[in-house]
Amino acid sequence: MSVWDEVVGQPRVVEVLQRAAMNPATLAHAWLFTGPPGSGRSVAARALAAALLCDLNTSEANTSEASATQFSTSNASTGATNSGTQPPGCGVCNACRTVHAGAHPDVTTLATDKVTMGIDEVRSLVGLAARTPVSGKYRIIIIEDADRMLEKTTNVLLKPIEEPPPHVIWMLCAPSPADVLPTIQSRCRAVTLQVPPLQAVADVIVQRDGVDPATALAAARQAQCHVGIARRLARDPGARQRRSSVFDTVLRIGSAGQAVLAAETLVKVAKEEAEASSNDRNAAEEAELRRVLGLEPQGTVPSALRTQFKQLAEGQARRAKRANNDVLDRTLLDVMSLYRDVLVLQYHASARVDLINGDDPVGRNAAEVIARHSIPAETLERLDAVTTARKRIAANVPPLLAIEALCATIYPKARR
Ligand SMILES: [Zn+2]
Known part of the structure; x- marks a missing residue:
């Protein structure tokens, strides 16, 4: 499986990135990947990183006009194995696999667990960029949350991004171009991802x-x-069950006391889901790192390789902290999907518009009951309340407080 298969439903982006990877002479040294959450911004950035470092990406292939042209006519979207020239990013060579496992010495990924990214973190990246790459190809720095940089932090990046040493590639990720300063935008090649079909x-x-x-x-x-x-x-049936329990919880809010309890339940469910999904992903990453390093799945790690595992564990711990808030936000999006379904039912539009939760009996039932016992104006009010709660949590309001306020807005009219 090539690294491009990970970039789901973005055929045009894949084509652009593959072409870029094959033409070092015109390769941009600063990239800005934007797209809604889940569209795969950092996945796309990592695929480009892997392709640039891929063992197939030899200087010969780079300078060969023929290979670039030949590939551009093949089917980039499916990643089908083309009989002629294979684009770099094979997914099987050592470089591709170590980049994918987050263990390549020339690829540094910065993600923050904080609301804003520290200026020192960014300064240390600039220092790192000055060092020669181990592979002799590129040193690639991926900043996953470029939208979380304050202006003074961004300013630290301006010069390095404008005049990078030839071996350095910066890749910034943000929800939309408007989330980074225009001075950064103008220095980067933009890659826009869509919500995949x-x-x-x-x-x-x-x-x-x-x-x-x-x-x-x-x-x-x-x-x-x-x-x-x-x-x-x-x-994971557990994940489906946790999602259903969110609908059940919202449906049962019938009094102020229940609203407080419901808020507690929602925060708890999100925490469980965050833990379950982190455990899943951490185990997969460790297994991949072991595979790349040629270790047995359960065997002891030789001391020479321990640093790599330590780095992985540190990255995972940082991610776990923010995973809580991310999952809580997903929970709120699930609540929004419920009220969106309620609105579809209230407007009798379900024949034309699919219910998001139509396949989930609990979600469907909750939507039907709420639709019967409320009017569209109330549903819109509740949708607004969910948006407010999401904004508050993003602004670092303690999650339980924000969700309690939300549940209090939901309750008085829930069972009218
Ligand atoms: Zn490769």
């Missing part, structure tokens, strides 16, 4: 995880095309 997300789950097509499609719809979430929902 429903069917593309379902197909990738069927192919990669061997899930049956109906479950895959339901999961993709419930995850609203967020690839990572859809895969979890498709593979």
Whole structure:
């Protein structure tokens, strides 16, 4: 499987990145990947990083006009193995696999667990950029949350991004170009990812995880095309159950006391889901790192390799902290999907518009009951309340407080 298969439902982006990887003479040294959560910004950045360092990406292939032209006519979207020239990013060479496992010495990824990214973290990256790459090809720095940099932090990056040493590639990721300063935007080559199509997300789950097509499609719809979430929902019955319990909790809010309890339950469910999904991902990453380093799945790690495992563990710990808030935000998106379904039912539009939770009996029932006992104006008010709660949590308000305020808005009219 090539690294491009990970970039789901973005054929045009894949084509642009593959062409870039094959033409070092015109390669941009600063990239800005934007797209909604789940569209795969950092996945796309990592695929480009792997392709640049891929063993197939020899200087010969780089300068060969023929190979670039030949490839551009093949099918980039499916990643089908072309009989002629294979684009770099094979997914099987040592470089591709170490980049994928987050263990390549020339690829540094910065993600923050804080609301804003520290200026010292960014300064240390600038220092790192000055060092010669181990592979002799490129040193690649991926900043996953470029939107979380304050202006003074961004300023530290301006010069390094404008005049990088020839071996350095910066890759910044943000939800939209407007989330980074214009001075950064203008220095970067923009790559815009879209929400992948429903069917593309379902197909990738069927192919990669061997899930049956109906479950895959339901999961993709419930995850609203967020690839990572859809895969979890498709593979893990526990994740589906936790999601259903969110609807049940919201449905049962019938008094102020219940609103407080419901808030506690929602925060607890999100925490459980965050832990379960981190454990899943951490285990997969460790297994991949072991495979890359040629270690037995359960064997002891030789001392020479311990640093790599330590780095992995540190990155995972940092991610776990922010995973809580991310999952809580997903929980709120699930609540939004419920009220969106309620609105579809209230406007009698379900014949034309699919219910997001139509395949989940608990979610469907909750939507039907709430639709019967409220009017569209109330539903819109509740949708607003969910948006407010999401904004508050993003602004670092303690999650339980924000969710309590939300549940208090939901309750008085829930069972009118
Ligand atoms: Zn490769």
